[in-house]
Amino acid sequence: MLPGLSPVDLNPPYDGSPRRAVVVALLVPPVAAGSCGVNGGSAESDPHAFDCQVLLIRRSINGRHGGQIAMPGGEIESGETPEAAGTRELHEELGFDAADPAHRITFVGSLDPAYVPASDFLVQVLVAVAPETPAIHPEPKEVDEVLGAELGLFDPRITPALVESVENGVALRYGAIPVPGERRVWGLTARLLCELAARTANV
8 A cells, every 4th residue: 555545445335236347367378378377387388377467458548447457357247157247258358259168268266356436346356367368359449459467567565656647637646557568557457466466476
């Protein structure tokens, strides 16, 4: 937590049913195919989870949370499981079918759901791995850019950068994590990726 900032209550309210959403932390190889997988690296390469990249998107400037860096995902529809919703969102936003065996994408676990007070969403984080990055065809109405960032960048032992800016006339001060391409990750996405990095630090 940055000095001078007040904590936000991140517990869901007891008197209500927050909306449910899912995001997918898809870990893909940094360079070599096969270097990220359920059982770690191949015989030639045995990378730490920090060496894998997490697939991120920059949301369309005209959409909800426009311009922000995020993990692919969205609201869970009625009757869907989180994994079904995550698979659907990957297809809708990035154009590939995570359920297709040809991609060899494996859902390996999840983080504790995270509550977002501003939008009353309870967000389920699914963690998946792929031995190679699928062919990506982003939906331009939802995604402006796709990028990969090494999971190690989100090691919570690294002090975040302090950002002070004015957006839409509102003065903001927040912690952010720089990623390649002169981008920065902040807010919920940064918090969730720091949790994932912390959980894999000793793997």
